Amino acid sequence: MFHTQLEWLNTLKPNFKVLPLKDRLLCGLGALLGLAISSLISWYVLGDFNAWYIAPMGASSVLLFAVPASPLAQPWNMVVGNTIAGIIGVTCALFISNQTEAFSIAVALAIFLMMTTDSLHPPSGAVAITAVLGGESVHQLGYHFIFYPVLLNSVLLLVVAIIFNRLLGKQYPQVAQVNTRSKDPTPTQKVTIQPQDIQEVLEHQTQLLDISEYDLQKIILEAQEKANARNVSQYLCQDIMTKDVVSLDEQDDIHKALDKFKKVNLMSLPVINSQHELVGTLALYDVVEWFKRAADPRASWEHLVKQIMNRKVITAQPQQPIQDLVPYFVERSFNYIPVVEQQKLVGIISRADMIAVLQQQLNQSKL
Incomplete structure (x- = not known):
């Protein structure tokens, strides 16, 4: 209960950097x-x-x-x-x-x-x-x-x-251009996101943002530099996996699991034990099937996630090339694949993550 209240309070906080x-x-x-x-x-x-x-x-x-x-x-x-x-x-x-x-x-x-x-x-x-x-x-x-x-x-x-x-070395008042030599976009902007792209997006904003277009340009340029440094010919699972994983506990009540499905709007979730080890996966259709047989006296004992989850899970390792996962997403229509290290769940790779990598590689091939 206290943890839930803390989560609710966090939703009231701004997404604001706390300075040293x-x-x-x-x-x-x-x-x-x-x-x-x-x-x-x-x-x-x-x-x-x-x-x-x-x-x-x-x-x-x-x-x-x-x-x-x-x-x-x-x-x-x-x-x-x-x-x-x-x-x-x-x-x-x-x-x-x-x-x-x-x-x-x-x-x-x-x-x-x-x-x-x-x-x-x-x-x-x-x-x-x-x-x-x-x-x-x-x-x-x-x-x-x-x-x-x-x-x-x-x-x-x-x-x-x-x-x-x-x-203190802070630029105040703010200057209007990132490129101090010319009014043209910087070389990086010319091949990625240009100032006019930012202007067009801001024009469609229905609310006032407390950040200048100049600062947006600087942030995007620095983020692009970091992305370019990470741009390798072969991606590993650890490069694209989501580390903040939404999961179920094997001791969760099935009704509680259903509430989490509703909250996150996902069709399947990994299941972990008290040691954060991956022990299975539970799909929404597994819960639906449980409801269908709930009237059966023989199934009345089923009330925990571990009793209806699928214990056979395809997993990947952090250092594994993502090419190894393509057949599961293409041929077997997986929604995600858990990434484990020493049996502990450390991340997941979704179909959307794979599509994003493919799009990035397609964009690079056009340059």
Whole structure:
């Protein structure tokens, strides 16, 4: 039960890289320096002014120092987004008497205009709310609120972020091209995935992705280099097998096994024992046959996976060439073949894995 709850909690977590401790400390240090320096300068410039610094800068510091590669953290987004939010917030505060209506409309309009001008910056939503709920000192400023403290805070924090990230060797702001010598695709891109391919895919996305096209290009190029290094004339089973194997335990109840079949939408699953050794395979049709004979008193004792599984299993070794497996997939219509090492299940190779290798080899033969 506890394990199931942990799995459910993991589905709520983002697919986000956890940085090493040193990098996390540097991100925190950057925010500390950025906020302290920009705050002190703002206080020096504005003196005893009550609204010399605004809370949304704390949210901006998260983006500028923790995820400076994000499109939402770029200087255009920071300055233009905060400016738009400030203008909309002040306007709503002046002309809408009900504060709840004022800040709700202000944030909604700010989001629309920021997305229209490609300047979306999440903390700007808080800037719009601050313009409405900031109190008498903010309201007395009127449209001057946009210049100070909003733009003053924004520019100062941005300058510190640029200097700090550059000192750490991070490219901030982001540049638009991977190929620094030319606007053309890199040599690798010319023969694989090109920038216009990425653009066409992104154009069909129905949601905003928090990653720039530039970063996508870099990631794809680095992944292609690793794939090319792995590109050998003869693939072994260990090169293409799936290591995270969905399996059944021989002591599982058959009803529990059926639930897993429903969850993973597969027609057959390998069966292991408590030592993670492969002991059989169970197909969905085996479960169907069990249900058909469930009314037979002679079959009433069958309630565990090990009682109805198939113990004769064709297996492969990690170092075995995948060519050896072709006859099983072609002539005998196997869906997958388990890969075992010292009797332990270490992976599986599916029909889809074999097709992917064939496609890769066909593409290479065309070059």
